[in-house]
Amino acid sequence: MPNIPQVPTNIISGFLGVGKTTAVIDLFTHKPANEKWAVLVNEFGRMGMDRHIYRQQGIEVKEIAGGCMCCAQGIALQVSINQLLRETRPERLIIESSGVGHPDGVLKTLKGEGFRQSLNLKAGICLIDPEHLLIEKYRKNELFQQQIRLADVLIANKADLAGVPALLAFDTLTASFTPTKQWVAKTVQGKMNIDWLNFNHQKTPTRYEFAG
Numbered sequence: 001m002p003n004i005p006q007v008p009t010n011i012i013s014g015f016l017g018v019g020k021t022t023a024v025i026d027l028f029t030h031k032p033a034n035e036k037w038a039v040l041v042n043e044f045g046r047m048g049m050d051r052h053i054y055r056q057q058g059i060e061v062k063e064i065a066g067g068c069m070c071c072a073q074g075i076a077l078q079v080s081i082n083q084l085l086r087e088t089r090p091e092r093l094i095i096e097s098s099g100v101g102h103p104d105g106v107l108k109t110l111k112g113e114g115f116r117q118s119l120n121l122k123a124g125i126c127l128i129d130p131e132h133l134l135i136e137k138y139r140k141n142e143l144f145q146q147q148i149r150l151a152d153v154l155i156a157n158k159a160d161l162a163g164v165p166a167l168l169a170f171d172t173l174t175a176s177f178t179p180t181k182q183w184v185a186k187t188v189q190g191k192m193n194i195d196w197l198n199f200n201h202q203k204t205p206t207r208y209e210f211a212g
Helices: 020-029 049-056 074-087 101-110 130-135 143-149 164-175 194-198
Strands: 009-015 038-042 060-065 094-096 119-121 125-128 153-156 185-186
Touching: 009 020, 009 101, 009 194, 020 049, 020 094, 020 125, 049 119, 060 074, 074 101, 074 185, 101 119, 101 143, 119 130, 125 130, 125 143, 153 164, 164 185
Parallel strands: 009 094, 009 119, 009 125, 038 060, 038 094, 125 153, 153 185
Antiparallel strands: none
């Protein structure tokens, strides 16, 4: 294990198309100039699109190509993180989980004994499209529910494109959280406050109810 103690680490989750990559790039534009950050991305048949987008922005990135961060006891994730820490020595690590990746598997790996001394698990951030809350196939989707339940910060992205019913559904959802999230917000074009990254990771997953 590289001797890099307690690197603040955030998981960014959400379904394909909700704006995760855009959000991460925006966060990098606001990071302290004297800090070195790195990104680990999960690719599922996208031919490394996110990797190229990040590198065009001058962002240090490593991908788990064609694999799943949460499969096989997280072996691919463990190897990739160790390589990234050793080669890049970042002062913050952001993990962009694929829209089809299960965050519970990623969290289990990051909380394991192997990373206890090297990673400081901070807020997991989930981006959703509020319009999805009005669609039954999303509301009943186990992965969609898991991403919401495990997130410490929940963001309704594309709020400018959402109708009033969708935004009200988001408000109703967030009011039902037990315990409450560290932060909830609505945003556009993936814009987030960099301070949200420093909220603590909650050990107890959130319970909630979907109206209707």
